[in-house]
Amino acid sequence: MATEEQDSGAQQAGTENATQSSDRELTMSRAMVEAIATEMRESDEVFVMGEDVADYGGIFDSTEGLLDEFGRDRVMDVPISETAFIGAAVGAAQAGMRPIAELMFVDFFGVAMDQIYNQMAKNTYMSGGAVNVPMVLMSAVGGTYNDAAQHSQTLYGTFAHLPGMKVVVPSTAYDAKGLMHSAIRDDDPVVYLFHKRLMGLGWMPSPSGPKTAVPEAPYEIPFGEADVKREGDDATVVTLGLHVHRALDAAETLADDGIESEVIDLRTLVPFDTETVVDSVRKTGRLVVVDEDYRSFGLTGEVVARVADEALSDLDAVERVAIPDVPVPYARPLEQEVNPDADDIAAAVRRTQE
Incomplete structure (x- = not known):
């Protein structure tokens, strides 16, 4: 193995992503946070909610630094009830906000599957287009660090199988930023899945490939x-x-x-x-x-x-x-x-x- x-030693040969004009390199976590912060500055409708996303900055650094800039009204730690806070995010999205709800581990989707699949994914269709659900469900996926059966799955295919949700899986910092901008701006629900091993965490070594040149200016990577x-x-x-x-x-x-x-x-x-x-x-x-x-x-x-x-x-x-x-x-x-x-x-x- x-x-x-x-x-x-993985090389990003043949990709345009690593040859952007920017000389600045970011880890995937920093690229994601940069995109989220930019969107929060541009629109008061964008906010973040989830377990340990505020003071802790996300256990995989997915929201690190956002609390300091935006405060607790827009970066909210929530009780350990995925059913409650993902349901709240769906309601907020339907009311005109653009929430980013972090499900700490994708493995936890089961306790909130009704909110995800029967509400988030279906409400636009069930309402005949009367309501949109412009929210991002962000979650950590993947293993390779000995966290066992309930914290190590990817489950991409589970969400992709169920109609009504767009499913995003970045592999580099450049892609992570561009896809996050696209996800937040999309008028449909987006499931944004990031692999823990690619985030650039000190306690979980990453391959060299995910850390790439990332322009400071916002940019979108089209879905599909x-x-x-x-x-x-x-x-x-x-x-x-x-x-x-x-x-x-x-x-x-x-x-x-x-x-x-x-x-x-x-x-x-x-x-x-x-x-x-x-x-x-x-x-x-x-x-x-x-x-x-x-x-x-x-x-x-x-x-x-x-x-x-x-x-x-x-x-x-x-x-x-x-x-x-x-x-x-x-x-x-x-x-x-x-x-x-x-x-x-x-x-x-x-x-x-x-």
Whole structure:
């Protein structure tokens, strides 16, 4: 399995995101906070609420520094009741505000699923368009740091499966800022999922790739536009979040053996950029889908199905690399065993070449 040292060697080759005019580099957490602060300065309708988002600054630094500038009326710690505060955010959004509600761990979605899926996601449709729900549901996803089965899932596919919500998963600081601006300004509910390992925390080392050049001026990244992080002709690797960096590590290893992998970062699941993925597969003929979510009924199967719908005759080989259908283990060796690493991705790409 991959070490964090291997992860830290991930390169952002082939992406325009790391070559912006700004010389300033930010961690993903700082880029997110910068976007939120800008939107809060521009509109009094934007506010933040969640557990430990004020004094603590978010346990993954997702709101660090906002309390000092905006005060407790706009950066609100809430009781430990996801049902209550996510429901309150839905009501505030329908009343004309633009709340950012942080669900501390995505694993906790179950206690507030009625508010998320039956209200946040559906109320615009159920009202015949009479109300909008312009809110961001922000949450931490992912494992690799031994926090066990109830704090280590990604669950991207769960939210993407349920209509009415846009689903965003950044992998770099540049993308994190641009996607956050887009999320806050959107008139529909957006689920914004950030991977803990990519935030740049001192106590949880990140790969080097997420820290990128980030312009100071606000900018938006449109939803539904995947990013080709690395170009190649021999295989298409489709992934998101932490595994973008592991896929780039794998691509560098494969290149030493003359296998050039194209690495696609989806960035958003809803809307989904089918065109970029299909165009790549038509070029390479081989598809590897990598996901930190569970294998069954999830992202890997959906990507393969979309490619089969559009370009089955161009597809010579398919591999899926994902977490097996087991709870994420607490023990470090077991967690490393189930979570795909760069070696697993490289092996899958090699199998498509046989």
